[in-house]
Amino acid sequence: MVVSQSAFALMVFTDRLFMSQIGALHIASALGGGVTFFVTIALFQGVISYATALVAQYLGSGQLDKCPRVVTQGVIMALAVQPLLWLIGWQAAKLFALMGHAPDQVALERQYFFVLLAGSFLALSKTCIASYFSGIARTRVVMISDVLGVLVNVPLSYVLIFGKLGLPELGIQGAALGTVIATGFSVAIYALFYFNRIHRKRFSVLRSFHFDRGISLRYVRLGLPSGIEVFVGAGTFNLFLLLFQSYGVNEGAAMAIVFNWDMLNYVPLIGMNIAVTSMIGRYVGAGDMTRTNQVISAAFLLAVGYSVLLGLFFILAREQLMNVFATPGEDFSVIVALGSQMMIGLATYVLADAAILIASGVLRGAGDTRWLMNTSMLLHVLMLLVQVYIIKVAVLGPMASWWAFVAMLLMLAAIYLRRLFGSRWRSPERLAKVMAE
Structure with a gap:
């Protein structure tokens, strides 16, 4: 799972690196457009990705025939929400101008955003099938499919962005189009494994293509809080990002580069989060809670x-890491100076990310999604209100905003750890309710 998620990080990283060859404005626009797309699908993606825990719980309880039925319900949901996604996306695209971005940046952000939105069904379907294979502990399938997708994406995006091999130069639209095509390719690879004869017979795949009311209700009951948690977290983060970019193009580019390096830590930890969710879900389904402490440790x-190792690297090589994205022929010194200071904050909160993602993976696998939703919503909304005050009311500088963001992550980590090391989430009565359809 770490390799799989790192492959995704590499895909985003190279897209932004290609954008940096055009200009700082394109780096900032790719970040703003990409995060806004993620926010647009976050609620539905959060619900659908709960397939990892559901499938793992059915696997642990020996109900193998129910595992592929989860995939069917997820794909049905992905198809059903497409009209709503387009409506939400049309409104979300107005945020770029409302946040005070320059007209040139708004135009680029909208181009990137709408191309990604056109491939939203593929993105949600990929989330569902990848979550399924994670849930049945076939993580090698996830790794192979995602790595092959990246191997298609990187050269394809290069060709589309810069207009090579006789194709037109599409710029930022080419980066988004390359992502959509590579996502479709990954879904096709997943399908080959899913309909493999041995897998098909073991899990009764061909008998799974129907609406299952019990699984659907359980999917929504446990997955909806998870989806709301992801949506509110991503939404508030996106608004913070757009607010921060209102400082100017240099500040927006510095943040985009710092978050690009942040992916080296965050995205592999997402892989750990998924693996932990799957393992805890399996032991919950099997009724073997004694193994959960070993998983947590x-x-x-x-x-x-x-x-820890990556945090030290971020501090020691911060200026060199910023200069990797320097645009040829442009003065990059202001961006490097600001970004180098922000890298110190990044090195500070990487441990908080580790604590948050491991703790949330455990709690999600055990079905404690309602607590995660309430806690995450409260703290993320609080963070956004603080950022509005700092940036728009008090008109403080970008580093004040950045350190407030770091402090919020440290606070969130402390609260998640307190819940994890308590006993309420593992009580037999609560776990029995989690498994009920």
Whole structure:
């Protein structure tokens, strides 16, 4: 799962690197447009991705025939929400101008956003099938499919962005189009594994293509809080990002580059989060809670060790890391100076990310999604209100805004750890309700 999620990070990283060859404005626009797209689909993606925990729980309880039925319900949901997604997307695209972005930046952000939105069904379907294979512990399938997708995306985006091999130069639209095509390619690879004869017979795949009321209700009951949590977290983060970009193009470019390096830590930890969700879900389904402590210990050992090393790297090489994205022929010194200071904050909160993602993976696998939703919503909304005050009311500088963001992540990590090391989420009565259809 770490390799799989890192492949996705590499795809985004190279797209932004290609954008940097055009100009700082394109880097900032790709970040704004990309995050806004994620926010637009976040609610539905959060619900659909709960397939990992559901499938793992059915696998642990020995109900193998119900595992592929989860995929069917997820794809039905992905198809059903398409009209709503377009309506939401049309309104979301207005945010760029409302946040005070320059007209040139707004035009680029909208181009990137709408191309990604056109491929939203593919993105949601990929989330569903990848979550299924994670849930049945076939994570090698996820790795192969995602890595092959990236191997298609990187050269394809290069060709489309810069107009090579006789194709027109599409710029930022080419980057988005390359992502959509690569996503479709990954879905096709997943389908080959899904309809493989051995897998098809073991899980009764061909008998799964129907609406299942019990699984659908359980999917929504446990997955909707998870989806709301993802949506509110992504939405408030996106508004913070757009507010921060109102400082100017240099500040927006600095943030985009810092978050690009942040993916080296955050995205592999997402892989750990998915793996932990799957393992905890399986033990919950099997009624074997004694193994959960071993999962928690192993996950923290791996995640914290990785984040400590990466945090040191971010501090020691911060200026060199910023200069990787320097646009040829342009003065990049202002962006490097600001971004280098922000990299210190990044090195500070990487451990908080590790704690948040491991703790949330455990709690999500155990079905404690309502608590995660309430806590995450409260703290993210609080963070956004603080950012509005800092940026728009008090008119403080970008570093004041940045350190307030870092402080919020540290606070969130402390609260998640307190819940994890308590006992309420593992009580037998609550777990019995989680497994009920």
